[in-house]
Amino acid sequence: MDAIVLGGGLIGAASAFFLARRGVRTTLIERNRVGSGATVASFGNIRRSGRYLPQLPLAHRSLALWDQLATMLGRDVEFRATGHLRLIFSHEGLRAMRSFAEDARPWGLELEELTAKDVRARFPGIGPEAIAASFSPKDGSGNPRLIAPAFADAARKLGADIVENIEVEAVRKSEYGFQVETSKGVYAASMLLNATGAWGARIAGLFGETVPMVAKGPQMGVTEPLPHRVLPVVGVWAHDHGGGYLRQVERGNIVFGGGAERTDVSLDTGYAKADPARLPSQLRSLLPLFPALRNAAVIRTWSGCEGYVEDGLPVMGPSSTTAGLFHAFGFSGHGFQLGPGVGDVMAEIMEKGRTDIPMEDFRVERFQKLPRP
Incomplete structure (x- = not known):
């Protein structure tokens, strides 16, 4: 074979x-x-929250493999189970989170609901105006x-x-x-x-x-190193604030995405690039998640050719x-x-x-x- x-x-x-x-x-x-x-x-991003429910068995199997990859592949691919925090800024977002959490439970995913007080106590500097959040402690990120x-x-x-x-x-x-x-x-x-x-x-x-299917390019970026304070991957529910997301790598840089429309990509070349004109509004959409970005310098932006069914x-x-x-x-x-x-x-x-x-x-x-x- x-x-x-x-x-x-x-x-x-x-x-x-x-x-x-x-x-x-x-x-x-x-x-x-x-x-x-x-x-x-x-x-x-290594997340299971918000997924199409029948996809969760595949996501669970994949998460178990992510946890074994350093041994399986013989090198560190920087999988870090730092948790996935999804902030909520509206009652619509709160309803969406609770509905998903209830529906996902039979599929083997347990989400912890956090109050605004919980978020401020456990994750200082993140989402100061959030009214609630969900937390999935076994999810995280990889390189x-x-x-x-x-x-x-x-x-x-x-x-x-x-x-x-x-x-x-x-x-x-x-x-x-x-x-x-x-x-x-x-x-x-x-x-x-x-x-x-x-x-x-x-x-x-x-x-x-x-x-x-169409080809689109996301707008991604990374900042200069900042004082380390963001442990989990951070996103939002119900596309509050443009659906932005971010994480901080161990060197202190903030990697971010979302909050900007994807660009069209020609399959003849497969070449995708970030649009610098969209960067200011993208960063503004991320400030409610992490206000410390206000004075951070962006050192690189990029994109890539993705297929959207x-x-x-x-x-x-x-x-x-x-x-x-x-x-x-x-x-x-x-x-x-x-x-x-x-x-x-x-x-x-x-x-x-x-x-x-x-x-x-x-x-x-x-x-x-x-x-x-």
Whole structure:
């Protein structure tokens, strides 16, 4: 049994690792460098609160893997279970949080509700005007620059072939499996995993599967180091204050995102950049979360090409048209936490043909038009 993984972001690299660990001969093909696309543009958020409820089993499985990655991959990918704090500034946000917390409990997620007094006592300097918050103590963050290369290197040690800086010229189903024609020759395998991110719909389209998806770029930034005072990842409920979020790394820098519209990205180039004109309003939207940003200097901004599916849910699982073809793309800006779990589950499906993780809502065939009665 052998497999080709197209795409070397977190999803593809994790899938290659878990396939190789299961004894599947695996080739990962990445047109640039592993982890250089949407993954490196990620905020690094590892959160389960606010997720689509049937996605929680996958999120739980992924969180358990995040906790093991330093040992599993042989290097620190800076996973820190500092907790995830989501601030509430309105009664609408409070209702949304309580409704989600109640609905998520049967799915195995327990959120702690904090009062305004609790927030001020436990997290000084954060959300001084918040009326409440939720706290998920086992969530946190990881380093987007480290994670995909770590998975790829570990996969290589297990025998996987990691091919970078290569142009894919054609992808075909052959009599014996799949052929990927590239600038470095032809690669063949019995299985193919489409983990090409924002380009995933294009690959699916080659096999008669239509996925409504657009490419967008988030606006991310990082400040100069500040006195260390923010331990958890901080976000908001019900998109209060523009839906901003932030975290402080151990060196003191504040990494932030949200609070600004995503930019359109052309798939022909895949090049996305932050818009400096949007930075002032973005920072203003973050001040209610952390007022100390008012006088902080921003030292870098960036973006990346992400694929956003029409319904906001990823495409995962086997192809509906082509035996041996599998998809794992379209994570719509929330795939970082899920990445290790997705890789593990996709490897399981490809090797065993099944998984206990609920996958029905993520099938590619959900976009097929139903025949008229």
